[in-house]
Amino acid sequence: MQTEKKVKLAVNGGISFGAMLNAKQLTVLADYLGDQELEVTTFQQLYIEVIESDVEFIQKKFGEVGLSCYPVGNFVKSLRHCNFCKGAVEEGMPVAIELNKRIAGRPVPFTLRPSYTGCPIGCGEPLVNDIGVIKSRKGYDLYIGGNAKGTYAKTGMLLLEQVQPDELYVAVDQVIDLYIENGKKREPFYKFVNRFGMDNILQYVMNGSAQIE
Ligand code: SF4
Structure with a gap:
């Protein structure tokens, strides 16, 4: 069986006072992650692994609670x-x-x-x-x-x-x-x-x- 390609996404709470996440945002993240772990980077970002075809859906769902998603790799990182x-x-x-x-x-x-x-x-x-x-x-x-x-x-x-x-x-x-x-x-x-x-x-x-x- 062919497994779907996974990609990394960098997630954060957008630009605001402090690098904070609220309970709603953490709940949405936890719901998506299930048993998966996430990586906390030194650049105020959380790395999560997602199925490539889910990226658009995740960006929308996370965006509804104020989470921003960015690509990982050779890109300009979020500020x-x-x-x-x-x-x-x-x-x-x-x-x-x-x-x-x-x-x-x-x-x-x-x-x-x-x-x-x-x-x-x-x-x-x-x-x-x-x-x-x-x-x-x-x-x-x-x-x-x-x-x-x-x-x-x-x-x-x-x-x-x-x-x-x-x-x-x-x-x-x-x-x-x-x-x-x-x-x-x-x-x-x-x-x-x-x-x-x-x-x-x-x-x-x-x-x-x-x-x-
Ligand atoms: S650089 Fe530091 S001291 Fe200056 S506004 Fe930002 S948080 Fe405050």
Whole structure:
């Protein structure tokens, strides 16, 4: 008998105060899982294994209780974020939600981890993720190329400072576009940034052109 193909889904409670799950969400998850286990990742996600043909149904059912589902693998992950302890508006939660909507799930050469944090204290650890956004004073600072793993761990570099939400969305889209078009297969984003060069990436973001090797 042919068994149906299974795929992994990353699930979380969406962007809100803290990375919380409520009883309703846990019940829906438990109902679906039955005896199955789930994996808790360091990126505020729960990995579950589902039958491929069920994905659409699960996304709808989970979505009804506010659970978000994302693909696992070489995609942009959902935005890691801080707890917005000083308030949604002050810390730019709507901007984080919009940014996540625009980029999470985009296919890329290698898994890309974006992070958002509502003030320079940086609880979402934006500088050790591939793309890091910090709300600071009246604008948003954009860092790229951080890496938390292995002996190559490094902090990201500042690409843009004190930009407004619309400029931020466009710049993040452009950086990801550039990586999709020019990144080598399975090339981590921080390596791509080193190879392509910060100046070259900045030139592309500012003028729409870059020196492609
Ligand atoms: S980064 Fe700032 S706003 Fe966000 S949880 Fe930490 S202290 Fe609060």
